[in-house]
Amino acid sequence: AVISFFSSSYVIYYLLIKERQKLERLYHRLILAMNFALLPLTSTYIWSTFAVPEGTPDYVGAAGSIATCTAQGFIGLMLQGTVPFYYGSLSLQAFMGIKNKFQEEKYTWIEYPIHLFAWCFPAAGAINVALTENFNPSGSGCSMAKAPHGCEADPDILCERGDDIYILEYIIGLFVPFLYFVFPPFVVVSMYCWI
Numbered sequence: 001a002v003i004s005f006f007s008s009s010y011v012i013y014y015l016l017i018k019e020r021q022k023l024e025r026l027y028h029r030l031i032l033a034m035n036f037a038l039l040p041l042t043s044t045y046i047w048s049t050f051a052v053p054e055g056t057p058d059y060v061g062a063a064g065s066i067a068t069c070t071a072q073g074f075i076g077l078m079l080q081g082t083v084p085f086y087y088g089s090l091s092l093q094a095f096m097g098i099k100n101k102f103q104e105e106k107y108t109w110i111e112y113p114i115h116l117f118a119w120c121f122p123a124a125g126a127i128n129v130a131l132t133e134n135f136n137p138s139g140s141g142c143s144m145a146k147a148p149h150g151c152e153a154d155p156d157i158l159c160e161r162g163d164d165i166y167i168l169e170y171i172i173g174l175f176v177p178f179l180y181f182v183f184p185p186f187v188v189v190s191m192y193c194w195i
Contacts, residue, residue, distance in 0.1 A: 001045035008038040026093055026104055026111055033115060034086035041079035044072050044141065052137045058149075059137060066161075069142035073135025074126045076143060081122025081172070084179035089114045091184040095191050125172055132163040144169060 015022060015032045022028040044051075051072035052062035064072075092114070096107035129135060129144055138145035146152045146162030 001042045004038060005042040005046065008035040008042060011035040012039065026108055027090070027097075029111065030086055030089055030093060030114065033118070034083055037079045037082040037086065037118075040075055041083060044076040044079075047072055048141045051142050056137050062137075064142075069137060070130055070133075070135040073142040073144065074130050076141070077129060077135075077172070078122045078126035081125060081175060082118050084176050085118035085122070086114070088179040088183040088187075089118065091187040095187050095195075098191055098195050125168065125175075128168060129165065132165055134162040134165055136161055144172070 012032065012035050015028060015035075023032065049059045049061040051064040051068040052059045053065050053069055054062050056062045089110075092110065093107075096110055097104070100106040134144050134146065135142055136145045136147035137149060146159045148157060148160060151157040151159040152162075
């Protein structure tokens with residue numbers, strides 16, 4: 001997480017300070033936006049158990065509250081959707097570039113919908129999860145789970161936080177692999193077949 005944090009910081013510095021003229025290209029603007037999303041995402045990994053409510057069993061270093069746990073979960077979930085959206089958009093940008101013979105003025109219109117969808121859809125999902133109190137200690141920090149840990153599997157333990165959002169969990173669970181493993185190869189195959 002620390003290496004990713006510094007790598008993202010360097011890419012942002014490089015594109016904004018050292019090579020600002022590169023931002024005239026759509027590709028570099030998408031890379032910049034993706035790294036702006038990666039920076040706080042890697043921060044949530046660095047926070048790790050510090051955001052878990054103090055006194056939570058089995059979490060060494062738990063020093064947070066329900067609010068810090070929800071914040072970590074919200075930022076993490078939202079940006080875990082935003083980053084792959086930008087990743088997938090890079091193949092779409094390549095497709096549009098090749099199709100339009102790299103005359104960027106013909107396809108720059110895709111930039112605004114990419115930014116809109118990359119931030120709004122993951123934010124909507126994260127807001128829904130936050131409103132249903134489903135950001136709770138799970139794994140090495142806070143993410144989508146009910147509390148106390150394991151209450152959904154044990155009928156003798158009453159779940160104090162978290163509603164049933166199984167459909168949303170499946171949608172979110174399929175969204176990220178789709179953007180990493182299905183959409184880019186589909187676009188590349190489309191380039192091969194139709195361009």
